[in-house]
Amino acid sequence: MQRLLPKTICRNISYYVISSNTRLSFLSSINFPSQSFHTSSYLLKRNRNRSKFIDPIVIKNVKSKKESVEVYENMTVMEIATALGHNLDDVSDSLVELDESNMKYLDNKKPLDKALILDICSVYNVRPRFCFRSNEAKLLESMSEERDVFPQPPAPDSECVRRAPVVTIMGHVDHGKTTLLDSLRNSSIVQSEYGGITQHVGAFSVQLPGSKKKVTFLDTPGHAAFKAMRERGAKATDIVVLVVAADDGVNEQTVESIKYAKEANVPIVVAINKCDKPHADPAKTRRDLMQHDIVVEDMGGDVQVVEISALYGTNIKALQESLLLQAELMDLKATPKRLAEGVVIEATTSQGIGKVCTMIVQRGTVKRGTIFVAGETWGRVRSMTDEHAKVLKEAGPSTPVRISGWRNELPSPGEKILEVESEEKAQDVIEFRKKRSMERKADLDKDVIDAKRHADREHYMENRKTLHDRGIRYGSTYHMVERKAERRRGKVIEEEQTVLKLMIRSDVDGTLEALLNVFDNYSSELCDLQIVDFGVGPPNENNIEIAAETGTLIYCFNTSIPAPIRVLAGSKGVEIEQHNVIYRLVESVKNRLSAKIPPKVQLKEIGEGHVLKEFMVSGSGRKKQPIAGCLVDWGVFNKNATFRIIRGTDVVFEGLVESLKCENQFVNEAKTKMEVGIALDDKTIRFKEDDTIEVLEKEIIPQEIDWHPEGF
Numbered sequence: 001m002q003r004l005l006p007k008t009i010c011r012n013i014s015y016y017v018i019s020s021n022t023r024l025s026f027l028s029s030i031n032f033p034s035q036s037f038h039t040s041s042y043l044l045k046r047n048r049n050r051s052k053f054i055d056p057i058v059i060k061n062v063k064s065k066k067e068s069v070e071v072y073e074n075m076t077v078m079e080i081a082t083a084l085g086h087n088l089d090d091v092s093d094s095l096v097e098l099d100e101s102n103m104k105y106l107d108n109k110k111p112l113d114k115a116l117i118l119d120i121c122s123v124y125n126v127r128p129r130f131c132f133r134s135n136e137a138k139l140l141e142s143m144s145e146e147r148d149v150f151p152q153p154p155a156p157d158s159e160c161v162r163r164a165p166v167v168t169i170m171g172h173v174d175h176g177k178t179t180l181l182d183s184l185r186n187s188s189i190v191q192s193e194y195g196g197i198t199q200h201v202g203a204f205s206v207q208l209p210g211s212k213k214k215v216t217f218l219d220t221p222g223h224a225a226f227k228a229m230r231e232r233g234a235k236a237t238d239i240v241v242l243v244v245a246a247d248d249g250v251n252e253q254t255v256e257s258i259k260y261a262k263e264a265n266v267p268i269v270v271a272i273n274k275c276d277k278p279h280a281d282p283a284k285t286r287r288d289l290m291q292h293d294i295v296v297e298d299m300g301g302d303v304q305v306v307e308i309s310a311l312y313g314t315n316i317k318a319l320q321e322s323l324l325l326q327a328e329l330m331d332l333k334a335t336p337k338r339l340a341e342g343v344v345i346e347a348t349t350s351q352g353i354g355k356v357c358t359m360i361v362q363r364g365t366v367k368r369g370t371i372f373v374a375g376e377t378w379g380r381v382r383s384m385t386d387e388h389a390k391v392l393k394e395a396g397p398s399t400p401v402r403i404s405g406w407r408n409e410l411p412s413p414g415e416k417i418l419e420v421e422s423e424e425k426a427q428d429v430i431e432f433r434k435k436r437s438m439e440r441k442a443d444l445d446k447d448v449i450d451a452k453r454h455a456d457r458e459h460y461m462e463n464r465k466t467l468h469d470r471g472i473r474y475g476s477t478y479h480m481v482e483r484k485a486e487r488r489r490g491k492v493i494e495e496e497q498t499v500l501k502l503m504i505r506s507d508v509d510g511t512l513e514a515l516l517n518v519f520d521n522y523s524s525e526l527c528d529l530q531i532v533d534f535g536v537g538p539p540n541e542n543n544i545e546i547a548a549e550t551g552t553l554i555y556c557f558n559t560s561i562p563a564p565i566r567v568l569a570g571s572k573g574v575e576i577e578q579h580n581v582i583y584r585l586v587e588s589v590k591n592r593l594s595a596k597i598p599p600k601v602q603l604k605e606i607g608e609g610h611v612l613k614e615f616m617v618s619g620s621g622r623k624k625q626p627i628a629g630c631l632v633d634w635g636v637f638n639k640n641a642t643f644r645i646i647r648g649t650d651v652v653f654e655g656l657v658e659s660l661k662c663e664n665q666f667v668n669e670a671k672t673k674m675e676v677g678i679a680l681d682d683k684t685i686r687f688k689e690d691d692t693i694e695v696l697e698k699e700i701i702p703q704e705i706d707w708h709p710e711g712f
Helices: 023-028 039-048 077-084 088-098 100-105 114-123 136-147 177-186 223-231 252-263 282-290 316-330 423-469 477-489 509-520 541-550 563-572 582-596
Strands: 067-071 126-130 166-171 203-207 214-218 239-245 268-273 304-307 341-350 354-363 371-374 377-385 400-406 416-420 499-506 528-536 553-557 576-579 600-618 624-635 642-647 650-655 659-662 665-667 675-679 692-701
Touching: 067 077, 067 114, 077 088, 077 114, 088 100, 088 114, 114 126, 136 423, 166 177, 166 252, 177 203, 177 239, 177 268, 177 316, 203 400, 214 316, 239 252, 239 282, 239 316, 268 282, 268 316, 304 316, 341 400, 371 423, 377 423, 416 423, 423 477, 499 509, 499 541, 499 582, 509 528, 509 553, 509 582, 528 541, 541 553, 541 563, 553 582, 576 582, 600 675, 624 692
Parallel strands: 067 126, 166 214, 166 239, 239 268, 268 304, 499 528, 499 553, 553 576
Antiparallel strands: 203 214, 341 354, 341 416, 354 400, 371 377, 371 416, 377 400, 600 624, 600 692, 624 675, 642 650, 642 692, 659 665, 659 675
């Protein structure tokens, strides 16, 4: 008896390959139904009862039933036995059963490695979840307290002295903030000092005439920078001067400035500017401010208001006195003793000096040689200057100074500057902060990765269900669902962008995948490539319809095209290319991509001359028009070419001419050493002797695609 083929049922049982000697015995061994029938009709009847469609399969996420156990690296046998909730002897026996060499771990001194912990969890059928040790968080906190540096606690009143207020000027655009800053500079900076303090350190101090009191102004007149400083926790500003134009009132940035000042819990002094203008209305400005909860003193509120004219310097001293009064009410004090602290206002790199930053000292005294840390950088004060570029030996609270000597990187504006005892301490603090920053970034990246993995898993399950609904139990969802859907869906392409649309039909799936891999690596900004559809086998009527609607070119690789399909494609205007060699196909695609790219047009110089003299000739309407009498130095002056008239380094005219005339005759071209008269359509353009005439001709240069796939 010959061996049976791997089939169980066939339309005709005689199709089984059985020797003639054993066929009858085999048929008698089959338990047919009791009623009489022909074998083939029985099987056909069974086929009729078969469902026409495959019932969809419901795929559910099956959660693990294993118990979750928290473990951590470098556990001992006792610790993992406690975590598993089993006896120490049982865990030890399991450990030895895994490998006799594990007996070295039984003394409970040598920690287990990660792979061994996973093996033990597998033996006890639990799901491990790695985490920190229970006391590791406290250990990290204590380590941070020891390695990092923090602002000092408030100093006792006996050490504190009064300090100058630090003021930031804010307001809407074009309301006079810069003019006010200039007026304040003029009250303290000599006119011969070019640039002013804002170009040096971004902050300056103003000393009131006849008084030793000072006001420190921050030259950061913008709500965005102010908000950034507040968000970083830098309390560099004590008072905000809100500048509002009397002729414009409260605008968008004025409202935002009020919002940021309230968020920072900083008192406001209102300066109503431009009171010198004829349309100024300070009363209306006060009413507008009341709508945003800013009630000035003369209207029953507690916010000081000063009407000024920054342009003419009116009431600038009154504004300074109001700021000093507000500072006295706030009782601003700081200690000049102990370690220094400050805040970064701006940072830059100066040629010959290096990395420098402007800071405002908040407490302590800064001296040359002071070691600072700010964010993830540190430095030793190498030089220190004030707003006049005058070298300072030391700087106390509320003093704006420019210091150099930063290592590695520049500190960011708004960063807190803290003094440390030594360079070793500064380097250790920076190392710890960088490590902590990397750990925080890793945690954030882990959350993003976990979310991406979850989304990809959900997408994969949807694609797998799509295949299962089709009756496909095996196969790559990426190749069979994802890539095909991407190509059928296509890319969103702007109408003005050039695009080549392709449909690929191949003889086998392996060749098709090879072609798709080539086109998947396509990248060019000159022309877009879109794969509309692809598949195995010759194109069908549906492919022709899609190609006709989308303007797609069909490439067939090693496939024959049926005559009816070829006729249909011709009637629909669909072009089909056949190739048997992959190199030829890719080369054809590259040529078609190059043909899609608009040609490059450039001007090529074909002649040059110069103007000998300008003539005024009567034209139509008896109006005289300028005519350039020119000499062709070389080349050809073609009437249909582009003429460019250059006077010195300036282009006076570029375009077509109205006419060329040689010896009282209109001509279409003039050659070398010929004298020719040139008339332009624009009669307002005049010519001068020795003007250069360049004649340019358009040259069309075909473009080639800048895509070179690997191996082609």
